[in-house]
Amino acid sequence: MSKRHSAKYKIDRAMGENLWGRSKSPVNKRSYGPGQHGQRRKSKVSDFGLQLKAKQKLKGYYGNITEKQFSRTYAEAARRKGNTSENLISLLEAxxxxxxxxxxxxxxxxxxxxxxxxxxxxxxxxxxxxxxxxxxxxxxxxxxxxxxxxxxxxxxxxxxxxxxxxxxxxxxxxxxxxxxxAPELADVPYPVKMEPNLVVEYYAS
Structure with a gap:
């Protein structure tokens, strides 16, 4: 398996979701996280943890976007008029x-x-x-x-x-x-639920 494919499936397993809706995703066979502790009972996730996961999931979905590129895109979305979370999706899809x-x-x-x-x-x-x-x-x-x-x-x-x-x-x-x-969130065919509002909260906190 190539590094690119390995990284892609690692994101799926880390998130516990089939991000791209692909038939070969390992999450189709097991939904728990990677590693020997992946099946442990999950503890309650903090608000920050939920925000971080939402950010990692949305960023990961678009492939090789760096943290710097993603935060820059968020900053532009925040500067634009209107709903920041909708602006973020529009910019990513463009x-x-x-x-x-x-x-x-x-x-x-x-x-x-x-x-x-x-x-x-x-x-x-x-x-x-x-x-x-x-x-x-x-x-x-x-x-x-x-x-x-x-x-x-x-x-x-x-x-x-x-x-x-x-x-x-x-x-x-x-x-x-x-x-x-430029689409709105409801227009984009994400195979999993994306929560850009939590991404906005992550950067605003």
Missing amino acids: RLDAVVYRAKFVPTVWAARQFVNHGHILVNGKKVNIASYRVRADDVISVKEKSRSMALVLEAQQSSERDVPDYLELGDRGFSVRFVR
Whole structure:
């Protein structure tokens, strides 16, 4: 198993949830945490513990986002008008690697970052290889013509594990999407319950 896959499943087990709704997640077989003490009875978690877990779960879901990047995204969400927790979700979903994953161009969030970094993605017809690039409403994100026959692209498109959300408009036989709008929490198809309000409390405390 590669380090990337190992890390991904480690997050699932640590959280005790199948974060990405994948059929191969170890949590499908056992829901307790990793290690020899994973089956111990869980003690009551403090408010801070719940906030920390919510933050780790949301950050972990988006793959290789560093703590610095995540806290910077939160800071921007807090500066914007409106609900900070909704702003946070909108900013995370507007990341180019998140859009590439949601569009089913690749099978995992981890692959999405690599796919973008390796130059396989166009935004409005121009190559963009920065995973954290922020997509705007009406931007068209597409897979380069030469990259469309790659095995992981075909695997992702044929997968029935997830659907493309309605804030993305598919085109070009599924090889491009238009970013219709920044979504709200209720629009995002998370396989598990996300609690950005607790993330806000974590950073505000």
